[in-house]
Amino acid sequence: MAQAAAVAKPPAPPRRRRTSATPRRLPYLLIAPAALLMLGFIAYPVLSVFYYSLQNYNPTKPWRNGYAGFDNFVHAFTTDPVFWDTLVFSAKWVVVEVGLQLLFGLALALIVNQTFAGRALGRAMVFSPWAVSGVLTSAIWVLLYNSQTGITRYLADMGIGSYGTSWLSDTSTVFPAAIVADLWRGVPFFAILILADLQSVSKDLYEAAEVDGASRIQQFWHITLPHLKDAIVLSTLLRAVWEFNNVDLLYTLTGGGPAGETTTLPLYIANTSVDAHNFGYASALTTVAFVILLFCSMVYLRLSKFGGQDK
Amino acid sequence: MITKEATKVAPAPARPTLDPPRPLKAGHNWDEVPRWQIYLPLSIYLVFTLIPFYWILLFAVRPPGSTSLLPWPMTFQHFEKVWTERSFGTYFENSVLVGVATLLMTTLVALAGGYALARFNFKVKRAFMLGLLCSQFVPGALLLVPLFEIFAELQMINSLGSVILAETVFQLPLSIILISNFIKNVPYSLEEAAWVDGCNRFTAFRIVVLPLLRPGLIAVGSFAFVHSWNHFLFALMFLNNQEKQTIPVGLNTLMSADSVDLGALAAGGIIAAVPVVVVFAFIQKWLITGFSAGAVKG
Numbered sequence: 001m002a003q004a005a006a007v008a009k010p011p012a013p014p015r016r017r018r019t020s021a022t023p024r025r026l027p028y029l030l031i032a033p034a035a036l037l038m039l040g041f042i043a044y045p046v047l048s049v050f051y052y053s054l055q056n057y058n059p060t061k062p063w064r065n066g067y068a069g070f071d072n073f074v075h076a077f078t079t080d081p082v083f084w085d086t087l088v089f090s091a092k093w094v095v096v097e098v099g100l101q102l103l104f105g106l107a108l109a110l111i112v113n114q115t116f117a118g119r120a121l122g123r124a125m126v127f128s129p130w131a132v133s134g135v136l137t138s139a140i141w142v143l144l145y146n147s148q149t150g151i152t153r154y155l156a157d158m159g160i161g162s163y164g165t166s167w168l169s170d171t172s173t174v175f176p177a178a179i180v181a182d183l184w185r186g187v188p189f190f191a192i193l194i195l196a197d198l199q200s201v202s203k204d205l206y207e208a209a210e211v212d213g214a215s216r217i218q219q220f221w222h223i224t225l226p227h228l229k230d231a232i233v234l235s236t237l238l239r240a241v242w243e244f245n246n247v248d249l250l251y252t253l254t255g256g257g258p259a260g261e262t263t264t265l266p267l268y269i270a271n272t273s274v275d276a277h278n279f280g281y282a283s284a285l286t287t288v289a290f291v292i293l294l295f296c297s298m299v300y301l302r303l304s305k306f307g308g309q310d311k
Numbered sequence: 312m313i314t315k316e317a318t319k320v321a322p323a324p325a326r327p328t329l330d331p332p333r334p335l336k337a338g339h340n341w342d343e344v345p346r347w348q349i350y351l352p353l354s355i356y357l358v359f360t361l362i363p364f365y366w367i368l369l370f371a372v373r374p375p376g377s378t379s380l381l382p383w384p385m386t387f388q389h390f391e392k393v394w395t396e397r398s399f400g401t402y403f404e405n406s407v408l409v410g411v412a413t414l415l416m417t418t419l420v421a422l423a424g425g426y427a428l429a430r431f432n433f434k435v436k437r438a439f440m441l442g443l444l445c446s447q448f449v450p451g452a453l454l455l456v457p458l459f460e461i462f463a464e465l466q467m468i469n470s471l472g473s474v475i476l477a478e479t480v481f482q483l484p485l486s487i488i489l490i491s492n493f494i495k496n497v498p499y500s501l502e503e504a505a506w507v508d509g510c511n512r513f514t515a516f517r518i519v520v521l522p523l524l525r526p527g528l529i530a531v532g533s534f535a536f537v538h539s540w541n542h543f544l545f546a547l548m549f550l551n552n553q554e555k556q557t558i559p560v561g562l563n564t565l566m567s568a569d570s571v572d573l574g575a576l577a578a579g580g581i582i583a584a585v586p587v588v589v590v591f592a593f594i595q596k597w598l599i600t601g602f603s604a605g606a607v608k609g
Contacts, residue, residue: 026512030427031439033420034483041480042446044459052456108356116349122357124595129360131591132584133541135559135566139580140363142566143370143573149364149378184363203316216344245450248543252563269453274548279456286453293448 016091045131046290052283060277071282083285084270090244090264092175097182098240102232104183105190112191113198123235130188134248141181141253142168171261180260182249190235197231198224233304237297244293265289367584370577389578393565394520397575399582401554402561406540407586409474409557413471414532416479417486424483425490426516429519443484451481453550461550462549478539486531493527494520506525526597533594537587558583 056068076083112123132140144151147166167177201224209219247267250256256263256271263271266289271281372385393399428436459468459475465471497520505515543559550556561582565576 026435027431027433030423030431031435034424034487035439035442037476037480038442038446038483041458041477042454043442045454045461046449048457048460049454104356107352111349111353111356114344114349115595116346120596122353124592125357126353126360127595128364128588128591131537131587133537135543135562136541136580136583139562139566139576140367142571143577143580144363144366146573149370150572151362154380184359188360208542216398236608241448245452246542247452248559252543252566266450266452270455270544273456280443282453282456286450287451288447290451293450297448 045221049283049286049290053287054282055280055283057280057283068280072281073288075281076284076288081261083265084261085260086265086268089262090266093262093264094240094244096184097241097243100179100183101186101190101239102236104187106194106228106232108187108191109194109198110220112197126246127188127192129185130192133185134246135179135252137185138249138252140245141177141295145177166302169258171258174254174258174261178250178253181253182243186239186243190239193235194228195233197228201227229304233301237300241293241297241298244289265292356448358539367577367580370573370580373574375574388583389574393578394584397561397565397579399552399558399561399579402556402558403582405471405555406558407479409471409546410540410586412471412475412537413478413482414536416475417482417535418528418532420479421483421486421490422528424487425494428487429494430502442608443487446484451477452544455544458545467549469550469552469555471550471555474545475539477545477549478542479535482535482538486535489531490524490527497523529594529597533590536590540583540587568592 053072054068054070056066058064108126112119112126116122129137132255145167146152147169150166152165152167167172167173205223206219209223214222216277244264245266247264247270250262250264250267251270254262256267265285269282269285269289272278272285345445367417369380369382371389372387372571373379374384374386374388388399424439427433433534450492462477467476501519502512502515505519506512510518541559543557546557546560547563550560558579560574562579565572565579
């Protein structure tokens, strides 16, 4: 982004960009479709969410609709018994999920970056779950966790777990079960991003380190990791935002249950708006989610000194 | 290179620093990683990756009531049932339509926007880029209600157009950033040379830049296709008519049915997975070059 800031200074830099017969309007024409689409279908909806958050708005109870001030927010923070639970679960979900994805994704990327026989096939297989997401991941893991015929039954035969329980309907197992299902398709994504960046590390650095007698672990800490830092920071942030916002998997895998054990804030919002039609309250919750996301991202970028001078 | 697990098991022996420098091999020193440190963790991970795929295949071809762990005897009755009785044929067509339309729209719009960002300085550039970044934090799922109202206003509820538009819009920010990075990697002087030879901007772009953008465009387009293929909330919300539904919604119906028909669910899952897996296997090579060219270094 520093790059963008540098080129976007009001007086056009003295490069010979306008020497061709280019109308000044061209860039505006080029961004117009994207800008209009995003204004209409992202910016406007965001603003209307802010607006609705101050309203009582429920199409099934039109007599109560109208300006509500900050009642929705007050209700969320003081009297809603579910809200805080969903916040805690969201935090737990994002931290555990993204942490594990980063760890395994990094390891996986380092492995498939080696040259070895069968690498292309290995990569393709390892990455394949990335293409499978949301509902399909849920469908697959519903089959695996099925209490009668799922893998749980065969594991019980081997003495792991017990018969006839579905890991998705037991409050003590549902969290790890959902985590594993999401890891299955999340790790490859991380691995792809990190692998892409690994390929741009100059081999000379390693050769020089080799000559100097650095061990492989030292090379990892002093060459690979610093090089990957920006990629890791950015992909972790994007992934965290995505894991926080994504409702497809949990909605279809657990439906937020059992007993609300796996309800993230966005899932709670989806339920509040789609099932309960309480659009005003859902909008207030959305606003809260939005603020939390922005705040956490800023703190994260600040703490990680993203794009700092160290590079 | 090494994994965390691997290093615990066998720390690399410290190399005596006084060794005379050895002649450097062709390739690089990672070739020295013991093979088992590659194959062992990779195999473990492959088992984890492949078991779910195997499981769904198994359920899809196993006759009802069988508990065998081998897909034998094999039956295709679940596929027939899902394709005809559960109208996955229709869902499939709709999903293909949504996927291809999203791919085309996203690529075209992002190509225009990305070119503008890569090659011009203009007044609203900074604001536009800021908008792109901020929109990454906007959860699509949470805008369902206002989006529903907009599409109702546009009389687009129950038309695939609503889903195509919504999917395109949410693919755009990342696609524009990616494409503009790809274009930045193509030297501007190449285009200028083409102008000197008498091309106008558009032809110069078409014959000089576009061929070089191919890996990037494949990455962006396949991203758009796979995302719209898999995504489900927009279709669930904006399409009430069963005739218009897409594959993920069909799968969700199979899952939330009172008595879940596991064979049908598995067969439906495979029908849902095949196109993306095929696309993915095909583009895998370009995807990584595409990403390394532009993705993360935005």
